Amino acid sequence: xxxxxxxxxxxxxxxxxxxxxxxxxxxxxxxxxxxxxxxxxxxxxxxxxxxxxxxxxxxxxxxxxxxxxxxxxxxxxxxxxxxxxxxxxxxxxxxxxxxxxxxxxxxxxxxxxxxxxxxxxxxxxxxxxxxxxxxxxxxxxxxxxxxxxxxxxxxxxxxxxxxxxxxxxxxxxxxxxxxxxxxxxxxxxxxxxxxxxxxxxxxxxxxxxxxxxxxxxxxxxxxxxxxxxxxxxxxxxxxxxxxxxxxxxxxxxxxxxxxxxxxxxxxxxxxxxxxxxxxxxxxxxxxxxxxxxxxxxxxxxxxxxxxxxxxxxxxxxxxxxxxxxx
Numbered sequence: 001x002x003x004x005x006x007x008x009x010x011x012x013x014x015x016x017x018x019x020x021x022x023x024x025x026x027x028x029x030x031x032x033x034x035x036x037x038x039x040x041x042x043x044x045x046x047x048x049x050x051x052x053x054x055x056x057x058x059x060x061x062x063x064x065x066x067x068x069x070x071x072x073x074x075x076x077x078x079x080x081x082x083x084x085x086x087x088x089x090x091x092x093x094x095x096x097x098x099x100x101x102x103x104x105x106x107x108x109x110x111x112x113x114x115x116x117x118x119x120x121x122x123x124x125x126x127x128x129x130x131x132x133x134x135x136x137x138x139x140x141x142x143x144x145x146x147x148x149x150x151x152x153x154x155x156x157x158x159x160x161x162x163x164x165x166x167x168x169x170x171x172x173x174x175x176x177x178x179x180x181x182x183x184x185x186x187x188x189x190x191x192x193x194x195x196x197x198x199x200x201x202x203x204x205x206x207x208x209x210x211x212x213x214x215x216x217x218x219x220x221x222x223x224x225x226x227x228x229x230x231x232x233x234x235x236x237x238x239x240x241x242x243x244x245x246x247x248x249x250x251x252x253x254x255x256x257x258x259x260x261x262x263x264x265x266x267x268x269x270x271x272x273x274x275x276x277x278x279x280x281x282x283x284x285x286x287x288x289x290x291x292x293x294x295x296x297x298x299x300x301x302x303x304x305x306x307x308x309x310x311x312x313x314x315x316x317x318x319x320x321x322x323x324x325x326x
Contacts, residue, residue, distance in 0.1 A: 031180070032115055032146055032223055034204070036060075037088045037106060038076050039321035043290020043308035044260025045274020047242040049230025050200030052138065052190055055090040055323065058102045058121045061202040061230075062140030062188035065092045065100035066123035070301065074323040081315040084108055090119075098125050104142075113150045119143070136193075142186035146210055151177030178214030184223060196234040203227050225249040238264040242274075254280035260288075269293050272308070287311045290319075301325045 038056040041048035048060040056074040057064035073091040080086055085108065092102040102121030109115050123140035157168045188202040208222035230244040244258040260274030272290035277283060292306035304323040310316060 031148065031210070032117060035078070035080055035086065037090070037104075038074065039290060039306035039308040039319040040262075040270075040272070040292060042078075042310060042319050043272035043274065043288055043292070043306065044242055044262055045258045045276050045288050047230060047244040047258035047260040047274060049188075049202055049228045049244050050190060050198045050232040050242065051230075052198065055092040055102060056088065056104075056321070058090060058092065058104055058119065058123075058140070058142065059088070059106070061190060061200050061228075062121055062142040062186050063123050063138045063190045063200065063202075064140065064188070065094075065102045065121055066125040066138035066140060066190065068092045068094045068100045068123075069325075070094060071326040072323060074304075074321060076319065076321040078317055078319040080108075081312065081317065084113075085110070092121070098128070099123070112156075113148070115146070115148045117147075118145045136191055138190040138192075140188045142184075142188075144184040144186065146180070146182045146184065148180040150179070151214075178212065180210055180212045182208070182210030182220070182222075184208040198232045200230045200232070201228070202230075224251055224253070254278040254283070268295065270306075284313065286313070292321075 036042050036046050037059040040054070041051070041056070041060060048057060051057050051060065052064050052067040053069060054064065054074070055068070055072045056076060071093050073089070076088040078086050086106065087108070088104070088106045090102065090104040092100055094100050100121075100123040102119075102123070104119035104121065106117045106119070107115070120143045121140060123138060126137045126139070127135045129135060184205045185207040186202060186204045187206055188200065190198055190200040192198050203225065205223040205225045208225065209220055210223065211220045212218065226246060226248045228244060228246045230242065232240065232242045234240050240262040242260045246256040246258070256276060256278050258274065258276045260272065262270055262272045264270050270292040272292070274288045275285060277285045288308055288310045290306065290308035292304060295303045295305075297303055302325040304321075304325070306321040306323075308319040310319065
């Protein structure tokens, strides 16, 4: 964590993020941490790499929009650990049933640390190409732009009730202000093994560069690259099981496994559950439950409302999402 030792406040915020391992695998403690987007994915434990046809799925796998049947938008909100508010927008558009375009915006923080990520997505279905095995393949790419501002509002210890007086004093002593910007690249694919089985793979931040500037220095670092592989299996048309495996590249961060289930009842009500587990000597496990419903509207199309409750060792969280399909 070399030069970013001066970012005392950011370090404090890092302790309140989804994955404490981000401090070890990147040189930027707590910066642009991927906490996941959407109440449906998180209600299923974050096992969402092999899911398709939902706008916010582009945050999980760039290839997910390749089978988007219509236009759609999603809005999501979570107050991460009661400390950091995250708001996300995602929208997708299908072109000729083969190409899809998507836009995602993820904004988080307050005057102490504000981060925004803008994501541009392109996905394609190879259904009309030969050989025949390639017709079941979907490909996608995300281009991402990152922007951050920190330390603009002054240091207020009252805003960080979870931390000790010693930690707060260290953060205040090293308090600085500045900005950052950069870009990243995600690649993804999804393959339809059969009518009910999909496998997916996403390489996130495969290429990444963030330039940081504060009152004392300027330098560049990339976000940690990671590879996620997933499986989705529709046991029945109303019962879904998902699995994910995540591994950071070129780092010592632990492998993480996720699993989720979804059951549709009464034709419109979804019940969900999931869990995540790090495979390490000091492993961490978390759980989630969720629900949602879909309401068909004549003038709009379909309205989706989703909720997830995440059980975390530091603090439990509520997630909310609203989506519209046109």
